[in-house]
Amino acid sequence: MVRTAACNYLIPALTLLPKPMESSLFTRNANLIGVLGITTTSSRRRFSSASKISMSLRAGIVGLPNVGKSTLFNAVVENGKAQAANFPFCTIEPNVGIVAVPDPRLHVLSGLSKSQKAVPASVEFVDIAGLVKGASQGEGLGNKFLSHIREVDSILQVVRCFEDNDIVHVNGKVDPKSDVDVINLELVFSDLDQIEKRMEKLKKGKAKDSQSKLKEDAEKAALEKIQQALMDGKPARSVTLNDFERDSIKQLCLLTMKPIIYVANVAESDLADPGSNPHVNEVMNLASDLQSGIVTISAQVEAELTELPSEERVEYLTSLGVSESGLGNLIRSTYSLLGLRTYFTSGEKETKAWTIRAGMTAPQAAGVIHSDFEKGFIRAETKWEMWSPFTLLFTCLFKGESGNSTPWVPPTFGVRSGIPTPRGRWVCHSHSFDFQKCPELI
Numbered sequence: 001m002v003r004t005a006a007c008n009y010l011i012p013a014l015t016l017l018p019k020p021m022e023s024s025l026f027t028r029n030a031n032l033i034g035v036l037g038i039t040t041t042s043s044r045r046r047f048s049s050a051s052k053i054s055m056s057l058r059a060g061i062v063g064l065p066n067v068g069k070s071t072l073f074n075a076v077v078e079n080g081k082a083q084a085a086n087f088p089f090c091t092i093e094p095n096v097g098i099v100a101v102p103d104p105r106l107h108v109l110s111g112l113s114k115s116q117k118a119v120p121a122s123v124e125f126v127d128i129a130g131l132v133k134g135a136s137q138g139e140g141l142g143n144k145f146l147s148h149i150r151e152v153d154s155i156l157q158v159v160r161c162f163e164d165n166d167i168v169h170v171n172g173k174v175d176p177k178s179d180v181d182v183i184n185l186e187l188v189f190s191d192l193d194q195i196e197k198r199m200e201k202l203k204k205g206k207a208k209d210s211q212s213k214l215k216e217d218a219e220k221a222a223l224e225k226i227q228q229a230l231m232d233g234k235p236a237r238s239v240t241l242n243d244f245e246r247d248s249i250k251q252l253c254l255l256t257m258k259p260i261i262y263v264a265n266v267a268e269s270d271l272a273d274p275g276s277n278p279h280v281n282e283v284m285n286l287a288s289d290l291q292s293g294i295v296t297i298s299a300q301v302e303a304e305l306t307e308l309p310s311e312e313r314v315e316y317l318t319s320l321g322v323s324e325s326g327l328g329n330l331i332r333s334t335y336s337l338l339g340l341r342t343y344f345t346s347g348e349k350e351t352k353a354w355t356i357r358a359g360m361t362a363p364q365a366a367g368v369i370h371s372d373f374e375k376g377f378i379r380a381e382t383k384w385e386m387w388s389p390f391t392l393l394f395t396c397l398f399k400g401e402s403g404n405s406t407p408w409v410p411p412t413f414g415v416r417s418g419i420p421t422p423r424g425r426w427v428c429h430s431h432s433f434d435f436q437k438c439p440e441l442i
């Protein structure tokens, strides 16, 4: 079995993490290639020098001081220059870096089309200052830290799972449960504070017209539900809201509304068998209780790997009992956590990974390339062709579409020499679908 230097544990309730080569299909004729699917697990981080990044959403690296956040950031962002050192509050201002999402399909397509360049999808990582107990009351870097978290779309919470007497732990000992509780409680307190202030404001203000009144009522209803959940120790994301309510509270950017992946940061000696580390098991159980994902990684090893020439990397990983760096998995998990999906356009000029949000309809997906494609959208077309190495995928999707429980993932719409046509059609094994009328299929 191939081992990677990171383990993804899928928490079933959320289905966060991508499966290998899942849900991808493509169409092809003389001038036309389109591919759509979610990201895959085989890893390759580097793209050709012609590569450019297409679009990005932000993931914040969060945790107690001195747990390895900047070390992880420097490893993920290849030329990240965040200061990482053995003292708490080493990071004050956030470090930001854009990272390409590894996806071998991009290179397969690029090769098939003999593209001059390949443009991968991307995610933005933000290395945020450490948080301590009482941050919501201004302790440590307090509210400043929390405001940095407010600006990101998802959270990677780094949890220290390595024992090392030389590395200071702000609470004196390695204790993942306590560490996770400290962070999550501060996020809850901060949200409660925000909600209270907003409710006060809503009480004072008078809605000008019936439309605003409706909106305010929805907001009040949402805030009351979330407030109750937070007081019961549950995150805002666990609360069931209708679309209107969800929209009405968006501007508050509640911290506990953001999806989380727990990153168990282990010692190099644990990489080959992280399950033997009780701290990792503790984080796994916590993540499961909190309906979140977990990735196990050694930030220290990953940071060291980036300093080595590629031949020596393999040697180093082999000496640790693993075959692959864990960063690819972490980046793809983050991309997936952000609710992002990829489809491709491919032609001689470029092969490009376009990012859409999960749940987007076909016209909306077309609109990511140009708003005219959304306005003029009729339908999209897929041609079924057995084309190695994706033959297996076609079979899966064919089954899914014929009505069993396999999720149906949309194929791409027509793309001619890299230029998408708004008249693309989706035609799947002899049926045509007007996707504007069937958004639930997306």
Ligand SMILES: Nc1ncnc2c1ncn2[C@@H]1O[C@H](COP(=O)(O)OP(=O)(O)OP(=O)(O)O)[C@@H](O)[C@H]1O
Pocket (backbone or CB within 6 Å): 063, 064, 065, 066, 067, 068, 069, 070, 071, 072, 083, 084, 085, 086, 087, 088, 089, 090, 091, 092, 129, 130, 131, 162, 164, 167, 265, 266, 267, 268, 297, 298, 299, 300, 301
């Ligand atoms: N997996 C690991 N094993 C051993 N040491 C590690 C590991 N990960 C990080 N470290 C070490 O822990 C120390 C703190 O790391 P780092 O500066 O990245 O923490 P931080 O969370 O960014 O801290 P701060 O909140 O103060 O900015 C560094 O000396 C780093 O080398």
Ligand SMILES: [Mg+2]
Pocket (backbone or CB within 6 Å): 069, 070, 071, 083, 084, 090, 091, 127, 128, 129, 130
């Ligand atoms: Mg730091």
